């Protein structure tokens with residue numbers, strides 16, 4: 472018998488309150504090393520809040536436990552230990568594509584010339600060949616998102632948090648980026664937590680899909696995705712895929728109705 476591997480990230484009874492708004496309440500979530508976990512849930516249920524805590528940008532309420540690499544840590548100690556792509560791309564308008572991409576490495580005190588050379592090499596893979604010297608205002612929304620994604624990849628940490636990274640992409644580019652992301656993930660064996668509004672995307676990418684409840688968000692249901700890898704586009708028409716999609720959509724719809732049925 473092999474020893475069970477401890478989770479890379481383990482959240483227990485995580486809660487976060489902003490003034491009179493409780494964003495998340497009692498979130499329990501464990502992510503195994505190398506796992507790809509996708510998170511769906513109604514708008515405003517606290518998904519980004521959860522990520523901001525894991526990225527070390529926000530503190531949870533007292534009593535919440537965050538464990539990382541099998542140790543209890545203060546959330547702010549996670550800053551710089553995970554790579555994070557926030558929901559808004561947050562590119563600096565006065566920096567070109569390359570210098571935006573290398574920003575976290577630069578802050579860390581890495582070698583700027585080496586980082587630039589690596590970013591140059593990665594441009595084609597991110598559909599940005601020839602755009603090294605462009606500034607964010609010269610890029611399309613999708614391109615800006617790909618720069619932010621490239622920046623997240625360049626900051627090599629075991630845990631990668633992606634908050635709706637493909638949200639602004641057209642359907643075709645999105646499908647291409649999903650397959651590309653799976654390739655890169657399989658090659659590099661990174662652990663990924665991925666937020667999306669798109670159930671197809673959640674199933675296609677994930678080892679496991681979590682559905683969050685309406686605010687205050689908690690994990691309503693989680694389902695393993697027992698579909699073979701590497702994943703092929705034809706999977707989306709398989710019986711297993713359709714059955715899982717139906718179940719997840721029903722759970723999301725139930726929660727969305729709660730969200731939109733409540734007076735704000």
Ligand SMILES: Nc1ncnc2c1ncn2[C@@H]1O[C@H](COP(=O)(O)OP(=O)(O)OP(=O)(O)O)[C@@H](O)[C@H]1O
Pocket residue numbers: 489492493494512513514515516517518519520521558686
């Ligand atoms: N910094 C903040 N200060 C005050 N309230 C906040 C803050 N960040 C989030 N909230 C509140 O917490 C709740 C959850 O927001 P959050 O951004 O986590 O939702 P979400 O699930 O990511 O939504 P979406 O799918 O629309 O991105 C919302 O009611 C929001 O108003």
Ligand SMILES: [Mg+2]
Pocket residue numbers: 518519520558634
């Ligand atoms: Mg969000």
